[in-house]
Amino acid sequence: MEKRKINIPWLFEMAWRDSRKNRSRLLLFISAIIFGIAALVAIYSFRYNLQNDINAQAATLVGADLVVSGNHPADATIKPLLDSLGDKRSEERTFVSMIYFPKSKGTRLVQVHALQGGFPYYGSLETIPVEAGKSFKNGEYALVDKTLMLQFNAHVNDSIKVGNITFLITGVLNKAPGQTGVSSNIAPVVYIPLQYLGQTGLSKKGSRIGYSFYYKYDTPVNMDKLVKKLDPRLDKAEMNYETIETRKENTGRSFGDLTRFLSLVGFIALLLGCVGVASAIHIYIREKIASIAIMRCLGVKASEAFLIYLIQIVGIGIIGSIAGAVLGTAIQHILPMVMKDFLPLTISTDISWMAIGQGIFLGIIISVLFALLPLISIRNISPLNTLRISYEDVNIVRDPLRWLVYILILLFVITFTYLQLDSWLASIFFTIGISIAFLILAFTAWLLMKLMRAFIQSSWSYLWRQGFANLYRPNNQTIILIVSIGLSTAFICTLFFIQGILINQVSLSSSGNQSNMILFDIQTSQEKAVADLTRQQKLPVLQQVPIVTVRLEKINGKTAADLKKDTTLKISRHAFSNEYRVTYRDTLTPTEKVIKGEWVGKADAGKEFPVSIEDNFSKRNHINVGDHLVFNVQGVSMPAVVGSVRQVNWNKIQTNFQVVFPAGVLEDAPQFHVLLTHVPSSKAVSKGSCTKIP
């Protein structure tokens, strides 16, 4: 007998014919795909657009091709280099100072930017009037942040006093490159021309001034190569640099939590889709057993029967994926509107063909992969079902293909999870977790069936008896339903759980307990008065923190001079040059967690006192628990030992410190205080406190 060849066109025709009366049955299957892929495409599109917009807008965020900055004036060794860079150059000094509004007699701590040159080269200082952004450099003019103008009821052509000089306000500053709403809220910005900085009297030896140099290249330059070359020299001169490329990376990173959460939403939606596909096809194929048996009886081979339904699944997978991609693209237009308050840049809503392509591809893959388990059982449907429908000879456990599909599904989940998490270990744990959840749910379903069989009493009413008996009768759907509903519920709960954690992390000012205003530079003599004033304004005093300025003198006996001599020492060059604002207290704050060593809140007299350092500080300077440090506290050397390393959540608006001293050491050191409060509107309070306590 000659073997019959498989007639592919006929298989397609049969797939079409067979689907005719069942298309509504496939609604669950197709909707699982549509919603899963829609979520994925929407999120992928948003992510691509975000990345594109970061790339496109990074230049205007930096304002120049290269920015070099440091905490001290450029010395003779680095000056020639700084003067040789770029085709166009600008210079800026930044410092924090009190300014005075003569008209309203108000004072306010602000961030003064003294600027010279054509910066910004990309984007602009957005001002009202527009021309003020450039013209303020031509005289004793200033640009003042719009919130400040509002606070002090100031107008263009009013004046402000910065140090010894009175500047005419020539424009209201709406936006400057590199600034976000949050930073300007904490310290509003005032721009003045650099040539008048000396006359203000604020730029003296010892002043805390930031020095920035902005460069623009007229012809394209390989910045990566350039900064690699500059890096050692700038590092030696204790200067940092930023390029458009590094800004892109940093901005991208700062959206990490948001994009990761959105990825999780997409991933969960997709997993729900997978569960939906598997259960819908399982039920669909069960309903098809009779038809498959008839076909087998008429001479259709097992592989042909399998292919007929595979063609259907692929077809529906394609339709569902395309519909999902269209829906996702539509949803993607809504996402930037919902998130506009969190984002410092405008997100475009371009159609992302990459996201659509990925969505459709993934949709087809999951349609087939998660439909394969029920599909391969088609091969084992006996034609004898035409004579006896209850006849079942399928030995599920012994079918090697079934195990292959299980492995493929596991590999898919691991790989896809890896693409989201970027960690093989986490992906494997996640997959093991899902597998355990699957087994627990399957066992629960099995147990339920056993219990029902044992406990159903003939005395029960017909309704209850039959209702519960259906859970264990032949062709029941108990296992598939419990597993599907259970896994889906677990996924959705996970999503809400993570959402809760993230919202807690990012909620800056949603609750009255969360500070949204910091009053700083409060002198010890003013501390009580400011706290009283705050309470008088019916505002909560959330935290009062003493701050002491210190420098590091020695790390394990090594000084800055030793570091210059021995370049092999694993200590950051900035460790000794930086000033550290430290505090002292006897307890940890809720944003801190000790990860190494032991927290000591009070210093023992006569002993080397233990300080607690922040995790990144520890890593950057290779300082660990037990290391010996010597601090210079305003001229007084104070030896200390590292008692603990803390992990700090820097995302909240509150004071966090790289170094925390125990109580009982710094109480008498020169210090200032910070007060944290929560205000419904920053406008009224700032003015009141600035007037009463200048």
Add this chain to the structure above:
Amino acid sequence: MLDNINFSVAAGSTNAIVGPSGSGKTTLLGLCAGLDSSSSGIVELNNINLGKLSEDERAQVRNQYIGFIFQNFQLLPTLTALENVMVPLELRGEKNIRARSLDLLDKVGLADRGHHYPAQLSGGEQQRVSLARAFSNAPQILFADEPTGNLDAETSEKVVKLIFDLNKEAGTTLVLVTHDLELAAKTQRILRIKGGKLIADDKTVNA
């Protein structure tokens, strides 16, 4: 289920397997038609030992040599009457399928119902479509499992007449499984089984 049953069926003959419920009639039909494989013994069909064939090879044997009629018709519900008749021919890769299938539907009196789905047809009509399908691949042997079991007396009579007429016209071997002795008497030979054993093998007046 079955114990020591030996018999052979001559080409072109009509045969009935009768017995009470649970006697093993359907099991015997399943084995003879290659729908099932036996744990021991030999089933030969057209000199092909079915026991030595794989499931797919038996499917090909069924498509090449066998026609089926079932008690509950077993039409594919998503295919029209005409498409149901066409399936065995399409599987064989034959030509002029539509015309030949329409001709068969005409023979069973359903030429004008070809585009109806099974759910739109009465029981008798469905069984007639099933008959047209069974004869579409010009089988050498036709297995019928209680072909009138789901039909009323009047319809049964018409269907039985059609089975025997078409069978005679095509010269097909017929094996009927039934517990309707009146129907069995219309064949040339009656095999009686009980408790899985062949208890009688009688020729009828039609032999």
